Amino acid sequence: MNRRELGFGVATTTLTLGAASSALAQTRPVDPQVFIAGFDAQAGRLPEAVQADVRAVYQLTGGKPIWTADRLRVLQEVAAGAERHALPAGDFFDFVGLAADPGSAEIRTTAAAVTYARVLAEGRVRPETVEDLWEMQKNSVDIPRGLTQAVSANQLSQWFDNLAPTDIGYTNLSAGYARYRRITRAGGWPAFRQGGTIEPGTSDNRIPALVARLVAEGDLSASAGERLKGNLAYGSELQQAVRSFQTRHGLGSDGRIGPGTQRSLGATAEDRARQIALNLERRRWLKRDLNPERIEVNTAAAIMVYWKDGKPVHSNRVVVGSVENQTPSLEKPFASVVANPPWTVPMGIARREILPKGPGYLAAHDMYVNADGWVVQRAGPQSSLGYVKFELRDSYAIFLHDTPSKGAFNLSVRQRSHGCVRVQNAVEFARLLLQPDPAKLAQFDTAQDNRQTTRVTTGREIAVRLLYWTAFVDGQGRVAFREDVYQRDAKLAQALGIAVNLPRVIADGPSDANDVGP
Structure with missing residues (x-):
């Protein structure tokens, strides 16, 4: 070979x-x-x-x-x-x-x-x-x-x-690589031609290629594929398979085959095998002994998973750094939460995005300039940190936090922050972390009730890992893919001598010009 x-x-x-x-x-x-x-x-x-x-x-x-x-x-x-x-x-x-x-x-x-x-x-x-x-x-x-x-x-x-690595994440992804190599050797799947959106209930001459593709990756059973062979109708059974495909690729699972879904369908089996190869390489870099209690954020998928006793027990959507303000790959300990945190705005954000808008903007957003020249946003409903911040030690001002901008959690492309990680349902997640100590949980709940800024220690260090996985195995044992929004696959592929040709990311929502949060 x-x-x-x-x-x-x-x-x-x-x-x-x-x-x-x-x-x-x-x-x-x-x-x-x-x-x-x-x-x-x-x-x-x-x-x-x-x-x-x-x-x-x-x-x-x-x-x-x-x-x-x-x-x-x-x-x-x-x-x-x-x-x-x-x-x-x-x-x-x-x-x-x-x-x-x-x-x-x-x-x-x-x-x-x-x-x-x-x-x-x-x-x-x-x-x-x-x-x-x-x-x-x-x-x-x-x-x-x-x-x-x-x-x-x-x-x-x-x-x-x-x-x-011998963990299930690596071994399952390795098995996925072997599967996509087998698909490639068998000739791959038919090319899917880009074109107009295929709406549920319509007919399209691209449906046979779609059926073959979904059968190859397991989103549609082989028996269903045989039954639908030659059919041009986009019926309910096929729509369900497309929604499965969309979920695996981090797309909106609405069953509509629009530009984003079509771009992902345009990837070949060889493209995906090579993408898996890149992610296996990333996993080999990392130490094998992991803290059984940890928080892992996949910045490519904008998903957070909380591990307890070596098992994933909770997951949330997150918003991570934009292409211009990428969330780095970090591993730092976390040992406290801050209820109702004020936000001391980094100087770069203040100079570029806040101070030029004048004193009226500061007042409208509950901000002021302190004696040292820093822009500070007071704790409260407008605070860009929301009602809780998860402090990471020595993390280059990168941390996890709540946000008042909840709408971005509903988007598929959630790379929109200035580099920090915004956590969906952050207050509930903080309560989950504090649950082992009723006294600390009560202290946090009291602070949330009276809206006082309060630091609550967890009583233990929890590892936080910010990772970049564009190919991984989901909870159903399927290989899930995310497009290379940070272009790190492209850079790693060049270093390894692998030619990659992956779909371009299509944002599914406008940027918010008023969103200046970290």
């Missing part, structure tokens, strides 16, 4: 595992003395990025070679599983070439093994190079020590299996 087949756009050596296995089985063991004598020269010819790992492996083995024919066969089996991680095995392993050059095979095999292992454990690219602000907890693995221990314990396959 080559790099082009996996959608990475560049052809590389094709693996022929059977032939390589036969050749490697006939390779004589490397003489330790000969190997050690030539080690430095061979290691120096490796890519600089891998030299330190390879040297560390042989420091741990005391300079002894590690690759036998049996271990090489296990490594071939490991390589054969690379596709489920959306990784082209040919980028790491050339078993035929190794068998043809026994003199360098030992070190080159180790270089391939540690390179592949590090990609599984930590990703192919450094996240800071493809995101303007990325401050998450990275995964970090001692690859040389792990490899040598796995070889010594005859657990090479198990070790490789545990390097990539």
Whole structure:
């Protein structure tokens, strides 16, 4: 399987595992003395990025070679599983070439093994190079020590299996990638032609292509697809399947096949497979041990999920940063809520959007300029922070909060803030977080009743993670997609050498010129 087949756009050596296995089985063991004598020269010819790992492996083995024919066969089996991680095995392993050059095979095999292992454990690219602000907890693995221990314990396959994330989010998305690759190999689905809106109850000659597409992705059953084959009517059964498709893609699920839905229908199976590959890479960057109680915000989907005891127990819609004011990828602790918070307006927003409108605007929005020159909005019904703020420590002035602008929660494209995260039903969510301590909950409720600004500690730290997932598995086990509103897929794809062609986002509501909230 080559790099082009996996959608990475560049052809590389094709693996022929059977032939390589036969050749490697006939390779004589490397003489330790000969190997050690030539080690430095061979290691120096490796890519600089891998030299330190390879040297560390042989420091741990005391300079002894590690690759036998049996271990090489296990490594071939490991390589054969690379596709489920959306990784082209040919980028790491050339078993035929190794068998043809026994003199360098030992070190080159180790270089391939540690390179592949590090990609599984930590990703192919450094996240800071493809995101303007990325401050998450990275995964970090001692690859040389792990490899040598796995070889010594005859657990090479198990070790490789545990390097990539093993959580359900990654494994389900990996399975989704395999499914979309199968669809691609089978010829994909028929192209859906852009045109006028298809209204419920009408007929259209694009319906057969629509049926085939919905069957391929599972929004419509195969039996229903057979029954509707050749039909041009857009009836109720098909409308229900379209609403399923719209929900998976974060579109308004009204059953109307308008411009936004048509653009999403225009993506090919290969497009979606490549998008999944990008999101698998993002997940490999992150540390594996997660706080069992945490708040995760997917800024691409504008959805928040609250995890308790390692399980998702609550979800809300959110409004996140606009394209011009993107919410960054952050991981910060949260330990208090502020009831009825005033808003100290960041200087940039004040200079650009508030002060030029004059004192009348400030007065109408319950704002004033304090002694230090900051614009402050008083707590109350007009406060852009609403009735509660969730404070994050050292978060570059990024936090979660309530908002008086409730209408944006009903939109599909909710990237509209100045970078902070506005939470739907925020007061109710704050009460949920404070529920384990009745005294703190009562303190919060009292503050809401008397409209006094009050800070209430949670009594525990809760991790908040701001993530960017444009492909993920939803609660029904289906792969859900969001378009690349921040263009981070495009930047990551360029770094990985993947050609992507994803639909453009279509906003489903006008911007509010009076909305200056964070």
